[in-house]
Amino acid sequence: MQRFVSIGECMVEMAPAGPEGQFRLGYAGDTLNTAWYVRRLLPSGWQVEYLTAVGTDPISDRMLEFIAAAGIDTGNIARLPDRTVGLYLIELSNGERSFAYWRSQSAARKLADDPERLGSAIHGAAVIYLSGITLAILDGDGRDLLIAALAGARAAGAIVVFDPNLRPRLWSGVGAMRKAVMQAAGQADIVLPSHDDEASFFGDADIEATARRYAAAGAGLVVVKNGAGRIATLDAGELAFHDPLSVSEVVDSTAAGDSFNAGFLAAHLAGASRAEAVAAGCDIAARVIGARGALVEV
Template sequence: MKRFVAIGECMMELSPQGDLWQMNVAGDTFNTAWYARALLGPDWEVGYQTALGLDGFSDRVLDLMQAAGIRPLVTRHPSRSIGLYAIHLHQGERSFSYWRSQSAARTLADDAATLASGLAGADAIHLSGITLAILPPEGRDRLLGLLQAAPGQVVFDPNLRLKLWEDPQTAREVMTRAASIADIVLPSFDDEATLFGDATPKVTLDRYLGLGASEVLVKNGGGQILARVGAESLALDLPRVTPLDTTGAGDSFNAGYLAARLAGQGAEAAIRAGHDLAARVVRHAGALMPMEDIRA
């Protein structure tokens, strides 16, 4: 069986439902694992590597993974729990408030043997800038060292949350190091313009290609998507939709694209698959659509 492993942080999500709040589970790389599990066939195992606490909210996350068919690659921390975030919406665009300083996921790379065991035999490993931002410096070094030696494809979404980083310079250095290890890089242009000062998506594309990635796709908030896959260059203008909630848009795009590529589809077909899934997700409240709706 082939293996897709995502690494990062699960959080409790509070999403607005009129005057009330609905509680769900989400997190950028977990969202990608969720959609990948719905899209990849039974010949693929999808695992999620993180750390949880011993409390009821952590148990809820573990139960959700198992019910969805996602293999938990989980350590349990005796005194930490999971993070919480709330979604704020304005005309479909989202912003977030976070409570995550004591998240158990910050310890997910503390033990090298446990980390290596979860990654062993993975055909594709997915992580994000958030995965790296929540880790202490020694955890980042440990994780990136293991990824550098991993035989499978490494997929990196820089996904910038600048407040999680010590400072912008550290973010630039660690993101650049991670991208130099990755085979596939899936940046968003607005993040790259913020952190690196990129003037155009082409600048972003060229910078990541120059770091050695064989496959780079620049998402652009509903605008033209630029990609280079091997020797193939693409610039696609795809239909825009009016969003209800953009939470999980990039994460679901990543999953749709990667699932198609891992199934052997070409780059353009995979980009269209990612776009089609993301277009459905942004018309749904919260980060995760029910599995049966994804497959419908």
């Protein structure tokens, strides 16, 4: 049994549903979204696990039940009696989403506070997946502990996968975000950035510049997502470009990148070529943005 361990924050999601002003309650979060899709795409020889922290209140209970029902192992989810889970609300305009967040007391902010528990949770994992949001919700000590744990796991043979998922509102400043993201990228084997964010906050001129910056940081494989535009991959210095599927209608772009990551990784881990893995990621993402909410059946 090979283990895919995803690290981050699952939140209560309030997504638009039906008439104006009505919302549907669900559970989502960038690294949970990827774990959810990965579980559906990887064969049964893989165990998908989620590493986070939640409260001991009823909504945390229901969140754990949801994650377990999706086939994701919850054994690495800590229960903190003085905390609860975060919540976000999605607003849509022509298929594009914006978010309002309530997460100041989120238990997930404490997921890396216990180094012994953290090290035990990722010990022996084949793949460890995290994002820039995972880093952003932690305090400085927590980030340092997590990055050190990733370095140890990578040295022991784990594949570390990192989606920078740049969200400056979660950081004290853009400089702090850039520094932490590049520090984490230096411990990653695979980096999955989105060019529009990277251009905004790192000044990358094009998708090749994004790919080469992360490769220079130490990533062996970089896949640069680019919305509906051409995708770049850079593997051991070999650059390639890939045209995504054409999508006729975007209903809700929530989790487009998260689901792409899952499709790409599942195919890559199965031995697919770069082009095949990109196509698999695009196929899942196209189906996801054709429905409402972060988690849809594919």
